[in-house]
Amino acid sequence: MNFETQAIRIQNEKSQYLEHSTPLYLTSGYVFDDAEDMRASFADEKDRNIYSRYSNPNTSEFINKICKLEGAASGFAFASGMSAVFSTFGALLNTGDHVISCNSVFGSTQSLLNNVLPKWNISTSYFNITGIDKVEGLITGQTKIIYAESPANPTTDILDLEALAKIAKKHNILLVIDNCFASPYLQQPIKWGADIVIHSATKLIDGQGRVLGGVVVGPEQLINKIYLFSRITGPALSPFNAWVLSKSLETLAVRVDKHCDNAIKVAQFLEQHPKVNFVKYPFLKSHPQYELAKKQMKAGGCIVAFEVKGGLDAGRNFFNTIKMCSLSANLGDTRTIVTHPASTTHAKLKEEERLATGITDGLVRVSVGLENVDDIISDLNQALN
Numbered sequence: 001m002n003f004e005t006q007a008i009r010i011q012n013e014k015s016q017y018l019e020h021s022t023p024l025y026l027t028s029g030y031v032f033d034d035a036e037d038m039r040a041s042f043a044d045e046k047d048r049n050i051y052s053r054y055s056n057p058n059t060s061e062f063i064n065k066i067c068k069l070e071g072a073a074s075g076f077a078f079a080s081g082m083s084a085v086f087s088t089f090g091a092l093l094n095t096g097d098h099v100i101s102c103n104s105v106f107g108s109t110q111s112l113l114n115n116v117l118p119k120w121n122i123s124t125s126y127f128n129i130t131g132i133d134k135v136e137g138l139i140t141g142q143t144k145i146i147y148a149e150s151p152a153n154p155t156t157d158i159l160d161l162e163a164l165a166k167i168a169k170k171h172n173i174l175l176v177i178d179n180c181f182a183s184p185y186l187q188q189p190i191k192w193g194a195d196i197v198i199h200s201a202t203k204l205i206d207g208q209g210r211v212l213g214g215v216v217v218g219p220e221q222l223i224n225k226i227y228l229f230s231r232i233t234g235p236a237l238s239p240f241n242a243w244v245l246s247k248s249l250e251t252l253a254v255r256v257d258k259h260c261d262n263a264i265k266v267a268q269f270l271e272q273h274p275k276v277n278f279v280k281y282p283f284l285k286s287h288p289q290y291e292l293a294k295k296q297m298k299a300g301g302c303i304v305a306f307e308v309k310g311g312l313d314a315g316r317n318f319f320n321t322i323k324m325c326s327l328s329a330n331l332g333d334t335r336t337i338v339t340h341p342a343s344t345t346h347a348k349l350k351e352e353e354r355l356a357t358g359i360t361d362g363l364v365r366v367s368v369g370l371e372n373v374d375d376i377i378s379d380l381n382q383a384l385n
């Protein structure tokens, strides 16, 4: 079956009520026939639900879909994207191990690498998204994971997934990709050689700004380690959120198609506006990695980055003059969201640190939503003018 069909037709078996749409299983536990049934279940000799910290029919349906859509054998679902990221590191790394990460990863992921993992003497070295030729030089005897995202936040720079996977394979290091900005509809990193794919389901997968969630998929043996770690540490996705997210996947393809249609129109509008220095959108011909984006993505995604002329003050003024679009930190929502990183989300960074990841004073990030594109453009236009 094709992507859209799988996202709709992969479903749990029907109950005695023959429901058309999977019901919500709000149950924390499950019952056993007798002592032998319970013993065998706890000894993992049976594939069945025991307790909803381990598994639940709604989380299983959600995981099964993501596995099929990403081309993975196995997966586990989490209460948030960050618990998915943390549990992957927690399960796969030991004291003294080393991580190589792209320097433009999600802010909380970077804080995890810089401030939390060092508690266990786990260190991280960084590379630039467009400088993967430097990665081999960072490898040590302790390097266990190479970690990256593409497209990058907020600059929309593109990582060469296939080239990075070759480096990881050659040195027998795991490649873990956070695929949240693309969604499984636009890009499947496992196809290019990634070992593990992580999503914050809070973004395009929910896509309607309602619930938090996360998911990790990959080969059976690695996911089993992550599962055993997580069933003890307890970051499981709630059945209700899993039910919402599994329904959301049914509309992922139509939503993301529309996000991309709107986003390219917004990018083209901004590109010819006299108050704009430059626009970055992966499917604009002017994007420095247009060819690479075309190779590994189906369309350009929902994020458009651009630089307002006039630096920090102009960026802040633009942000404060927006009327319809939301001023918020989220992305991948039906509602268009504008952020000005230099005066808001990234204001606590030093200027050199901001510039190292491409966040200039006037840079604006737009997560283009599903409103009529004329209304989105008209709001951006009045704020620019």
Ligand SMILES: *Cc1c(COP(=O)(O)O)cnc(C)c1O
Pocket: 080, 081, 082, 083, 106, 108, 109, 149, 153, 178, 180, 181, 200, 201, 202, 203, 212, 213, 214
């Ligand atoms: C939001 C986000 C996360 C974290 O997800 P939460 O669901 O907010 O915990 C991780 N990676 C990327 C790329 C994100 O955008």
